[in-house]
Amino acid sequence: MRSTFPRSSVLVLGANSVQSLVPSTLISQVESLLDSHRIEDALDLAVRQRKKLQANISIDEDEADELRYVYQRIGFQCFAETRFVEAMNCFFDGEVDPRLVISYYPELRGSMFTSDDSMDVFAGVAERMPLEASVEDIVRNYSPHLSPNTRSAPSTAELRKILVAEANEKLELFLTRWRARWKVEGGDVAGGSTNTSRSAVPCLEVVDTVIAKLYAQHEKTQELYNLFHEPHQISVSEIEPIMKRNGQYNALCMLYTEKGQDTQLLEVWAKLIDGEWTDEDIKDPLSDMIKLLTEKRDRTLTQHWGLWITKRDAERGLQANIFLLSNPSH
Structure with missing residues (x-):
């Protein structure tokens, strides 16, 4: 901080000194x-x-x-x-x-x-x-x-x-x-700013992630969804443990979807299908899983999860496998 010296309009002249009365x-x-x-x-x-x-x-x-x-x-x-x-x-x-x-x-x-x-x-x-x-x-x-x-x-x-x-x-x-x-004031939560004089970019990931943690802790589910729908810089690795601990699985799926983390997304749905986890906001995780595999048509994902689905729902798993194997992407 630059120094601000108070101004004085009163000077006191002494025998060997000059003193100033300042506020x-x-x-x-x-x-x-x-x-x-x-x-x-x-x-x-x-x-x-x-x-x-x-x-x-x-x-x-x-x-x-x-x-x-x-x-x-x-x-x-x-x-x-x-x-x-x-x-x-x-x-x-x-x-x-x-x-x-x-x-x-x-x-x-x-x-x-x-x-x-x-x-x-x-x-x-x-x-x-x-x-x-x-x-x-x-x-x-x-x-x-x-x-x-x-x-x-x-x-x-x-x-x-x-x-x-x-x-x-x-x-x-x-x-x-x-x-x-x-x-x-001109900040872009996605990562930039038109206000460079007092840049706050290094804080954004920290602020967004801590807000998300607090929402998850306090079970403010709708606020958490709203935050994810806005541009944000939430750290996935930081928020994952607390969201799992507090059962915020749908919010976690939203985050995985946004970040393109398909493997993690499929693993969450698998736990929901097997009843290990529950989240009333995820109505049909099996259909969500089949839809993702159909859209991605990833050979590695198909080989692993196609068999997994078949063991739990033979009819739908077989249909999905036939479609995926006949329409491979890579």
């Missing part, structure tokens, strides 16, 4: 308020400054950076104190890199990025980010209203679950808002 900067005021644990006052100050900037005809980038810094500082302070609603709102207003927030959710982060990946963050913010490795640790360690703490007091286990659930819920809201803003 407190936005950052110094907010830091002072946070040090005094006056978070609401810090938020009010940030809101007033944002309204002031929005009223200007043109935005001063130095002042905009100051405001981003302030929101991020307040956000991580709230995050450390399990005030997840305020934290996520500040992260959004401060345009924080979503990966910084997701890094506190190891299960959702998976192997999509590590601490070695490059992320933009203000030095002053990085120095004051929570030291805990996860949201669970933050909740466990920050319990000023409970005694002794959530680690050793079984009676507080339910509250811990509620706080962690809220952290996940608010993360989902933050990421969906971030994604919506990215599209509105």
Whole structure:
């Protein structure tokens, strides 16, 4: 962030010096308020400054950076104190890199990025980010209203679950808002952007995949379908385990179909046909399997799955095999 020096109109001339009376900067005021644990006052100050900037005809980038810094500082302070609603709102207003927030959710982060990946963050913010490795640790360690703490007091286990659930819920809201803003401001979720000044492309796969994981975890099936119908950059290898664990097989089939992963698609249908898995949104997996084999006319797939179908439905399997063998593609 470029330095913004406050201007002074008052100089005090001494015998051996000249002193200047300068107003407190936005950052110094907010830091002072946070040090005094006056978070609401810090938020009010940030809101007033944002309204002031929005009223200007043109935005001063130095002042905009100051405001981003302030929101991020307040956000991580709230995050450390399990005030997840305020934290996520500040992260959004401060345009924080979503990966910084997701890094506190190891299960959702998976192997999509590590601490070695490059992320933009203000030095002053990085120095004051929570030291805990996860949201669970933050909740466990920050319990000023409970005694002794959530680690050793079984009676507080339910509250811990509620706080962690809220952290996940608010993360989902933050990421969906971030994604919506990215599209509105000229981003192309399929991989490009008309706004190159603040490129967010490295975040897209992470954001899309984590949103999909949260939808699967919370059984938001329709939202998951809607996400797959939009341009997206969801990582198949990251989303597969959680979708299988939560029984989101139709959504998984949609993803395999989009990516052209025919073998994996056939394997899902096979488990559904054999009753190992169930999904009411997949009405007739055997017909789906025959249709795919008919369309692809792949000799390797036909030899394997044609015999497999015949063992389970001799009539339909024989018809499919006769058609496929008489109309081979390759």
